[in-house]
Amino acid sequence: MVLAALLQDARFPESPWDMVTGATPATKIVLLVLLVFSLLSWVLIFWKWTEFRRVREEGDSFVREMESSAGLADVYGALRGLDESPYTRVFRQGVNFFTELRPRALTEPADASHGLSSTQLDTLWLVLEKGLAQERDDLSHGLTWLAIIGSVSPLLGLMGTVIGVMNSFIGITARGSSSIAAVAPGIAEALITTVVGLAVAIPAVIAYNHYAAKLGLFTSELEGFASEFVGTLAREGWL
Numbered sequence: 001m002v003l004a005a006l007l008q009d010a011r012f013p014e015s016p017w018d019m020v021t022g023a024t025p026a027t028k029i030v031l032l033v034l035l036v037f038s039l040l041s042w043v044l045i046f047w048k049w050t051e052f053r054r055v056r057e058e059g060d061s062f063v064r065e066m067e068s069s070a071g072l073a074d075v076y077g078a079l080r081g082l083d084e085s086p087y088t089r090v091f092r093q094g095v096n097f098f099t100e101l102r103p104r105a106l107t108e109p110a111d112a113s114h115g116l117s118s119t120q121l122d123t124l125w126l127v128l129e130k131g132l133a134q135e136r137d138d139l140s141h142g143l144t145w146l147a148i149i150g151s152v153s154p155l156l157g158l159m160g161t162v163i164g165v166m167n168s169f170i171g172i173t174a175r176g177s178s179s180i181a182a183v184a185p186g187i188a189e190a191l192i193t194t195v196v197g198l199a200v201a202i203p204a205v206i207a208y209n210h211y212a213a214k215l216g217l218f219t220s221e222l223e224g225f226a227s228e229f230v231g232t233l234a235r236e237g238w239l
Contacts, residue, residue: 024167027193030160034153034196041149041204044142048211055139055218058085066228075232086135090222093131094229097124116233128226136219143211150205157197164190 082088
């Protein structure tokens with residue numbers, strides 16, 4: 001009978017929003033940080049989605065132009081006609097470096113006696129790899145923050161839960177009562193930070209893994225195009 005009376009008199013939160021508005025200052029601070037993380041993660045998710053979609057369209061255009069090019073001169077002309085993109089920047093660096101070594105390569109037929117030496121070929125690969133690494137690093141901007149948000153948010157939620165449970169036990173000690181009516185509101189308030197932390201982390205982790213896979217495909221594609229560029233030089237007798 002006494003327990004029933006306590007349950008009847010207790011004021012339980014009627015919704016999660018009631019738990020948030022009635023939370024302790026420490027819990028509200030944790031929830032505020034998680035809210036900032038959530039907004040940041042969704043901004044990053046939509047930004048990277050737009051960026052990877054644009055790169056995919058640029059890659060398709062680049063492939064079409066490369067397939068229609070018959071030789072080095074046609075490749076260079078195609079690069080000049082395309083919009084600025086990671087693909088055109090990497091290939092332009094390679095072509096510019098090659099034309100510095102062989103200034104007449106675009107206007108005269110290949111001469112085996114004036115082909116690239118092994119040292120020059122290795123240097124050309126370094127130029128291509130440097131451009132590829134730069135484009136990969138530029139496209140990876142923002143992914144680190146998605147990883148941080150995905151890993152830190154559950155820990156912040158757990159910290160808020162621990163703080164809430166501690167406050168509940170302190171309240172039990174102060175009131176001298178360990179009934180469900182005294183414990184339940186504090187435990188419910190403590191668990192809300194864990195729920196919010198997981199809600200923030202799950203989309204961030206999914207997006208990070210998705211975009212990391214896309215970045216790997218982008219890198220592999222650029223490496224393949226770089227190999228095709230060197231293969232074009234070999235077919236024309238410059239190696």
